[in-house]
Amino acid sequence: MTITLLFIIFIACPLASTGAKWTYNGPDGEHDWSSKYPFCGGAFQSPIDFQTQLLRYDPTLPPIQVQNYNLSTNEQLTLGNNGHSVLLSLPSNMYISSLPHRYSAAQLHFHWGSSSLLTGSEHTVNGNRFAGEMHVVHFNSDKYPNISMAVDKHDGLAVLGVFIEIGEFNPAFDKFFKYINGIKYRDQKIQVPAFNVRALLPARLDEYYRYDGSLTTPPCYPSVLWTVFRKPVTISRKQFLALATALYASYAQDSAIVPLHGNYRKLQLTDSRVVLVSFKDGLHSIFSVASPFQRKQVIQKLLVGDLADLADEGLYQLLPKLSPQPGVDKKWKKTKNQGQWSQATQKHQWSNNKVPSNTGYSSSIGKKKPTPWYMGALGTDKGMCFVSLEENVIHQLERYHAKGLMVEALREVVFPDLNLRSYLNCRSDLDLQTIRQLIKERSRDEAVELEQSLTKAMLRQIRRQIKRHRNPNMETTTGHSQATFPKDYNSALTYHRPQRVEWED
Known part of the structure; x- marks a missing residue:
């Protein structure tokens, strides 16, 4: 059936969520995400594999500059377990200053493997997966008052991705890893002293991959400007195992205990995207971006x-x-x-x-x-609101009794x-x-x-x-x-x- 979808007027709107249950595996796993969160089956999804043939050297990319990352130990941060990852809240006076807009920090979280599989990064490099990956999430505070308002906008988020490999003990990560037993179960939270968050990042912030992508968890809005640093940071094997074995995705009162590990999304299609890189040493046959x-x-x-x-x-x-x-x-x-x-x-x-x-x-x-x-x-910066888009498309599809085409229709509208x-x-x-x-x-x-x-x-x-x-x-x-x-x-x-x-x- 041919369906004519009206062109959508994109308007600012608050974040709406179905609140549907999702997991990485099982009946509510990745294969089912798009049935409840249609953008998960859509365009410009993350993570991707940084294949050499996708890379374009861009000499205009500046080193990443972060401000106010060295927090006072008098401050308190919230460390929590949301059933999908470990989250550490961050104050919004932390921000990235080297992007076209000011992107203020909201939180950081982790993706990792398991005690038997020491690979759990979401992005990969020529098919190689690291032990884990940290994401420092920022929102466009020049245009939106908070992350809830920014998360579904095309220019709403900027995420710093950091590869983690097993090696030397990392004292910066131990600043909050040592409190991890206080959040063993889902929805548990504790307060921890603040510290220098910059110490969690690689020493060099001038070498990175840059591309347009999405949230890697539902609702998978394609609203993220990704910056993934080239050089990984290390944590010790003991630190990794503490992360991979101490936590549960289930509630404390649940009879069935579900371990929290292997919380990384499968690789997504590149969708005609290229990946800008700020470096070209060590790479053969890499070309400059137009x-x-x-x-x-x-x-x-x-x-x-x-x-x-x-x-x-x-x-x-x-x-x-x-x-x-x-x-x-x-x-x-x-x-x-x-x-x-x-x-x-x-x-x-x-x-x-x-x-x-x-x-x-x-x-x-x-x-x-x-x-x-x-x-x-080519001129004005027209906004895109994915929640509004989803509501308009579903309205059109319901008129044609074709709600099952939601994922395909959204992809074709937004791509x-x-x-x-x-x-x-x-x-x-x-x-x-x-x-x-x-x-x-x-x-x-x-x-x-x-x-x-x-x-x-x-x-x-x-x-x-x-x-x-x-x-x-x-x-x-x-x-x-x-x-x-x-x-x-x-x-x-x-x-x-x-x-x-x-x-x-």
């Missing part, structure tokens, strides 16, 4: 320029690659209705100037329409906007679905011309890659990763849209 000016040029040309000139001017290199990333089909299982769009299908869709029916949108030609939703991206914002900030590649939204108002002939130009450009790119493969000394194009080419080169001409994922435990 400038925001170049990316704005692409958007302007898509909106008002000659579409055929995009490829001729070399700007096709900032548009979607026509070949899939290697290994994607092996890692993810597609649902029944998710095929791959052939070149002929794409041309048919371009010629009709419509978004494919399963995206939840339709478009008519020749009608005068209001200012497109994307125009604010182009998130992708465009992230693309302009150099933290994603421009996706074909987003391009469709940008050129919906353009003529059919221009759309077909763009399709043909992209195909020709990709053929030229594949030929260059073949030559480079045969002659490795050939210079690569600065600022863009090398395209991968399959054995069947014709298969590279098939567009691959982001696929919704079914997780396998």
